Amino acid sequence: MRVLLVEDDDVLGAAIRDHVRSAGHAVDWVQRIDDSRLALAGVPYELVLLDLGLPDGRGLDLLRELRAAGSAVPVIITTAQDQVAVRVEGLNAGADDYLVKPFDLAEMSARIAAVARRYGGNPSPKVISAGVTVDLAHRTASTNGHAVSLTAREWAVVERLLSRQGAIVTRAEIENSLYAFGAEIESNAVEVYVSRLRKKLGREFVQTVRGLGYQVLK
Secondary structure: OEEEEEOOOHHHHHHHHHHHHHOOOEEEEEOOHHHHHHHHHHOOOOEEEEEOEEOOEEHHHHHHHHHHOOOOOOEEEEEOOOOHHHHHHHHHOOOOEEEEOOOOHHHHHHHHHHHHHHHHOOOOOEEEEOOEEEEOOOOEEEEOOEEEOOOHHHHHHHHHHHOOOOOOEOHHHHHHHHOOOOOOOOOOHHHHHHHHHHHHHOOOOOEEEOOOEEEOOO
């Protein structure tokens, strides 16, 4: 999943970025609203982690801009403001969830996964396809009852495919989920991860649609 992190605190921003990256997601970190606008204009993000108090304005104003423009990108607000009125204002502005600082990074990961499932059409964390059972909430996978261990990057590919289960996901879309700005993209990275998933989960789990991309069947 490609995530935009909007956070002006250097220490907290680095901690969030590293934690989300460790789960296999690509993270672009900006510290100002104007940089956020530039990033959002150029990348189809799947989630925005948005601080409210930023050096050049309010995060809520950016959120309202996004919703007024018709953007449905999921947004989780992260802020030290814990007043009920502020939370209500954020949710009414179009936020999908709200985390009050300081928050536990494990809880943040659970909130991210829950929002991603809702937008991907998989409100249930458990998905079954081609004899493979995937529990998105607990990040476990098994085939024919036997547990299978996946790396963080392999999980990122699985989650991207399952976010649109039954639909075709292009190679570029998978790359967007794996690599942040400035990262060096290996030309055959997607093929390598798909090959590894097939070895671990069976060849039928990930289908190749020649010339178009990949899919996991419902």
